[in-house]
Amino acid sequence: MTTTISPPPAVDPSRPRRGGRRYAVQVTTVAVGAVLTVLAALVSIQVGTSGATFGDVVGTIWGRLTLTGGDEQLQTIIWELRVPRVTLAILGGAALAVAGTIFQGLLRNPLVSPYTLGIAPAAAFGASVSIIILGGSTSSNGFTLVLGALIAALLNTAIVLALASSKQLDATTLILLGIALTQLFNALTAGLQYFTDDEVLAAIVRWTWGSVNGAAWYQVAVLLLLMAFAYPYIQYRSGALNAIAFAGDDGARSLGVPVTRVRLHLIVVAAVLTAVTISFTGIIGFVGLVGPHIARLIIGGNHRFLLPFSALIGALLLVVADTVGRLLLSPAVIPVGIIDAIIGAPIFIYLVLTRRKALA
Amino acid sequence: MTLTVEDLGVGYGKRADVLSDVGLEVARGELIGLLGPNGSGKSTLIKTIAGITRKKRGTLRWDGTIDLDALPRRELAKLVAYVPQSIQLSYSLDVREAVLLGRTPYFGTRPSDEDWRHVDAALELLGLAELADRRVTELSGGQAQRVLIARALAQDPTVLLLDEPTSALDIRYQWQTLSLARKVARDNSVAAVIAIHDLNQAARFCDRVVFLHGGTVLAAGRPVDVYSSELIAQVYGVDVELSLYKGFVEVHPASDADEEIDELDALRRPESALETSSRP
Numbered sequence: 001m002t003t004t005i006s007p008p009p010a011v012d013p014s015r016p017r018r019g020g021r022r023y024a025v026q027v028t029t030v031a032v033g034a035v036l037t038v039l040a041a042l043v044s045i046q047v048g049t050s051g052a053t054f055g056d057v058v059g060t061i062w063g064r065l066t067l068t069g070g071d072e073q074l075q076t077i078i079w080e081l082r083v084p085r086v087t088l089a090i091l092g093g094a095a096l097a098v099a100g101t102i103f104q105g106l107l108r109n110p111l112v113s114p115y116t117l118g119i120a121p122a123a124a125f126g127a128s129v130s131i132i133i134l135g136g137s138t139s140s141n142g143f144t145l146v147l148g149a150l151i152a153a154l155l156n157t158a159i160v161l162a163l164a165s166s167k168q169l170d171a172t173t174l175i176l177l178g179i180a181l182t183q184l185f186n187a188l189t190a191g192l193q194y195f196t197d198d199e200v201l202a203a204i205v206r207w208t209w210g211s212v213n214g215a216a217w218y219q220v221a222v223l224l225l226l227m228a229f230a231y232p233y234i235q236y237r238s239g240a241l242n243a244i245a246f247a248g249d250d251g252a253r254s255l256g257v258p259v260t261r262v263r264l265h266l267i268v269v270a271a272v273l274t275a276v277t278i279s280f281t282g283i284i285g286f287v288g289l290v291g292p293h294i295a296r297l298i299i300g301g302n303h304r305f306l307l308p309f310s311a312l313i314g315a316l317l318l319v320v321a322d323t324v325g326r327l328l329l330s331p332a333v334i335p336v337g338i339i340d341a342i343i344g345a346p347i348f349i350y351l352v353l354t355r356r357k358a359l360a
Numbered sequence: 361m362t363l364t365v366e367d368l369g370v371g372y373g374k375r376a377d378v379l380s381d382v383g384l385e386v387a388r389g390e391l392i393g394l395l396g397p398n399g400s401g402k403s404t405l406i407k408t409i410a411g412i413t414r415k416k417r418g419t420l421r422w423d424g425t426i427d428l429d430a431l432p433r434r435e436l437a438k439l440v441a442y443v444p445q446s447i448q449l450s451y452s453l454d455v456r457e458a459v460l461l462g463r464t465p466y467f468g469t470r471p472s473d474e475d476w477r478h479v480d481a482a483l484e485l486l487g488l489a490e491l492a493d494r495r496v497t498e499l500s501g502g503q504a505q506r507v508l509i510a511r512a513l514a515q516d517p518t519v520l521l522l523d524e525p526t527s528a529l530d531i532r533y534q535w536q537t538l539s540l541a542r543k544v545a546r547d548n549s550v551a552a553v554i555a556i557h558d559l560n561q562a563a564r565f566c567d568r569v570v571f572l573h574g575g576t577v578l579a580a581g582r583p584v585d586v587y588s589s590e591l592i593a594q595v596y597g598v599d600v601e602l603s604l605y606k607g608f609v610e611v612h613p614a615s616d617a618d619e620e621i622d623e624l625d626a627l628r629r630p631e632s633a634l635e636t637s638s639r640p
Binding site: 022104105108110235236238239240242243245246247248250251252253254255256257258296300301302304 | 434
């Protein structure tokens with residue numbers, strides 16, 4: 001039953017834009033972003049590692065990966081402290097920025113972030129409960145703390161999706177439910193804080209700043225595994241996400257996209273990425289909201305390139321923010337959740353003023 | 361080769377019968393105008409054929425054998441294309457990418473050369489080739505509407521559905537859109553359905569029209585055959601007079617003609633009017 005709508009014009013050899021070359025700019029941009037991320041990661045590992053040169057860092061990582069050994073002390077510092085920290089920043093930044101891009105596209109709203117459905121306040125509540133039960137003495141990588149935040153965050157997502165399913169996961173309904181649950185969990189957390197002593201209160205507040213100080217290898221492994229499964233699916237759905245973001249629900253359905261199902265799957269994936277990340281790091285703000293915008297202003301709105309580039313921008317933002325946070329008041333470390341907005345906001349303002357056309 | 365709609369019933373929420381017992385036949389190469397006041401079910405009918413809204417009863421068939429409702433969504437999208445009235449954009453895309461959206465049912469993650477050929481052909485046909493690198497948000501209303509039509513054409517459809525595409529356009533683009541819809545129906549032998557408010561434009565551009573009222577079909581046929589002041593009074597609740605111009609039926613608001621002519625005369629001859637009033 002297919003017919004040819006007006007015979008396609010003969011291929012004009014003078015036209016350079018054929019096949020893959022149409023996206024040369026986007027592909028190059030993503031590649032440059034990837035190289036910059038790797039470089040930033042290496043610099044970040046070297047910074048603060050006393051006496052190690054850039055070459056030492058590369059050599060040590062190479063030695064570890066090929067099991068050929070090297071300076072043992074250097075290896076311990078780099079491999080047990082720096083690498084997990086930097087990798088967690090990369091993976092966490094990528095996860096939050098990708099989740100933000102998915103939420104902004106699915107809900108067709110530039111003000112939306114991974115926390116719009118109330119995931120962050122829910123995680124803070126879960127973390128608070130854990131801290132109070134454990135007496136506030138644990139460091140932020142305590143397993144119970146992670147579990148408490150994760151369970152609360154996932155529970156929140158389940159509640160929002162269950163309530164919104166009666167409205168076919170309508171975008172406005174989701175946002176309004178997110179607002180309600182944000183208020184609810186904020187109130188619950190405030191209620192807990194009201195009855196705790198100063199020490200516990202301080203632990204809770206410190207957690208909500210968001211940092212990679214407590215980075216551990218198991219966290220990197222979990223997040224890496226999660227991204228390895230989630231990202232290919234996300235990329236596979238980039239075309240459907242384009243249709244939903246740019247054609248609207250009705251338009252996307254008429255283009256063959258099962259809108260409700262895709263929205264459910266992508267929200268679950270984005271919510272799990274967000275929940276796992278912040279259960280490890282605490283609430284890192286900014287990167288999930290503005291990371292996608294910075295990426296969009298540079299590479300354009302097409303999600304096939306926007307998604308991978310958002311991941312890289314998110315990773316870069318957190319790696320740079322963490323490095324700066326370690327340098328600024330060395331040896332004190334300022335949490336990455338505080339620094340990323342301080343670094344990112346001026347970049348974002350610059351892009352908005354110079355390349356605003358990519359936004360509506 | 362026709363689109364056949366039989367005994368169609370649609371309802372959702374508290375409105376049980378948005379459409380009931382709707383029947384419609386559209387042949388290839390034909391442009392059908394859907395007429396009726398707001399809320400008469402025009403949009404619902406179009407969205408149901410496009411697979412956006414689910415039907416409750418009845419059949420939707422192409423070519424007598426293909427049950428549109430049973431087709432997988434993606435296969436339906438290769439057969440039926442839908443042009444919405446307008447779209448609100450939160451993010452900007454360039455025109456070429458916006459038209460490429462029409463190829464969504466055809467490619468997975470990467471468009472093929474054939475996908476690009478359809479995109480280029482649609483851009484060419486709608487006179488958008490020059491604007492291909494512009495951003496959709498920079499376009500005028502008429503240009504943005506053409507992008508939506510180009511997107512539907514890139515879909516390579518056999519059935520083309522247009523939901524009041526002219527409502528937000530100035531008269532030049534209204535006429536351009538309508539003649540384009542008819543040209544596409546003819547040249548590509550597409551079965552086209554257009555929801556439209558302007559009775560005169562429908563009479564001028566559509567092969568046949570269907571009057572919807574309260575979710576049912578009141579009348580269907582060639583405009584010149586079905587237009588009548590009784591029917592239009594029943595459907596829209598207005599009094600009209602009809603005339604013929606070069607074989608096309610035209611609709612005019614009814615008026616107490618004699619009275620108006622008197623008023624016009626009075627306006628044209630202010631002096632005499634003054635004279636009359638100043639006389640004792």
